[in-house]
Amino acid sequence: MFSPSQMEQYRREGYAVYHDFLSPAEAAALRAELDAIAAGNTLASHDKTRMEMEPDQPPEGRLIRRLYEPCTHYPSFRALSDSAKLLDCVAQLLGPDLVFHYSKINMKPPHIGSVVEWHQDWSYYPLTNRDSVSILFYLDDAAVKNGCLQVIPRRHLGPLMDHTSGGFFRGRITAEVDESQALPLEGKAGSVIFMHCMTPHASVTNTSAQPRRTLILSYRAADAFPIYCGVMSTSADPHLRLVRGRWATAARVTETTIPVPRYETKIASLYELQAQARAAEQQA
Numbered sequence: 001m002f003s004p005s006q007m008e009q010y011r012r013e014g015y016a017v018y019h020d021f022l023s024p025a026e027a028a029a030l031r032a033e034l035d036a037i038a039a040g041n042t043l044a045s046h047d048k049t050r051m052e053m054e055p056d057q058p059p060e061g062r063l064i065r066r067l068y069e070p071c072t073h074y075p076s077f078r079a080l081s082d083s084a085k086l087l088d089c090v091a092q093l094l095g096p097d098l099v100f101h102y103s104k105i106n107m108k109p110p111h112i113g114s115v116v117e118w119h120q121d122w123s124y125y126p127l128t129n130r131d132s133v134s135i136l137f138y139l140d141d142a143a144v145k146n147g148c149l150q151v152i153p154r155r156h157l158g159p160l161m162d163h164t165s166g167g168f169f170r171g172r173i174t175a176e177v178d179e180s181q182a183l184p185l186e187g188k189a190g191s192v193i194f195m196h197c198m199t200p201h202a203s204v205t206n207t208s209a210q211p212r213r214t215l216i217l218s219y220r221a222a223d224a225f226p227i228y229c230g231v232m233s234t235s236a237d238p239h240l241r242l243v244r245g246r247w248a249t250a251a252r253v254t255e256t257t258i259p260v261p262r263y264e265t266k267i268a269s270l271y272e273l274q275a276q277a278r279a280a281e282q283q284a
């Protein structure tokens with residue numbers, strides 16, 4: 001459970017860190033499972049429904065950028081997402097009725113691990129209210145040198161920052177980001193960051209020799225309903241689960257304006273969208 005001061009920190013700063021949430025043995029068991037999941041996959045031959053590879057490697061390269069929906073596909077990750085210890089914390093932040101939204105693992109392998117540019121998660125999946133949290137479990141020790149998460153504190157209470165150019169969603173903040181406000185959140189394997197869906201965040205390329213694997217889960221209050229924006233509004237549906245309380249029968253609407261992502265090309269992952277935006281910017 002969160003202490004009152006951690007709760008206060010989350011509400012004020014838009015994030016809270018729970019150190020040693022997982023024991024060293026629990027974190028090691030999840031890493032061992034990741035090694036087993038990764039085995040045998042290469043850039044040339046991998047299961048595209050479950051993973052995305054780092055693009056800058058030879059065809060036989062084995063570096064995975066992201067695993068999709070581990071809590072749907074693998075029992076140990078599922079058990080963590082259903083655990084009372086975790087859901088008690090989520091309920092403190094979002095209330096008693098909770099929907100599990102999605103899961104992924106960003107692998108950030110040594111020497112190559114892709115950059116994640118500044119963005120706010122709510123821009124990807126607009127909801128009728130802001131009661132959605134992203135939870136990042138560090139499975140390796142994470143520091144600035146291997147691309148730990150960075151956040152801009154206290155920005156979650158304002159409006160959504162612009163993520164568009166030319167009328168299209170770019171998957172990253174296109175307004176100016178005051179990086180002097182950026183706060184790197186370093187932590188040992190087993191530390192967990194609870195981050196408000198409106199908190200701007202990013203992480204740099206991993207140029208170090210240490211991996212930085214991070215499991216990311218998202219939950220929302222049951223009455224935070226998605227705003228329809230095409231196929232992206234329903235792509236998470238197979239993974240949605242009521243994990244506490246009841247399904248809502250009414251949407252709670254706290255916003256008067258809700259920006260909706262409009263995609264210029266085929267819908268792509270965050271990494272691809274951000275890379276497309278960088279390439280377009282360089283050409284302009």
Ligand SMILES: O=C(O)CCC(=O)C(=O)O
Pocket residue numbers: 106116147148149201202203214216270
């Ligand atoms: O892996 C990271 O450092 C951040 C990930 C993230 O923000 C995302 O995948 O949406």
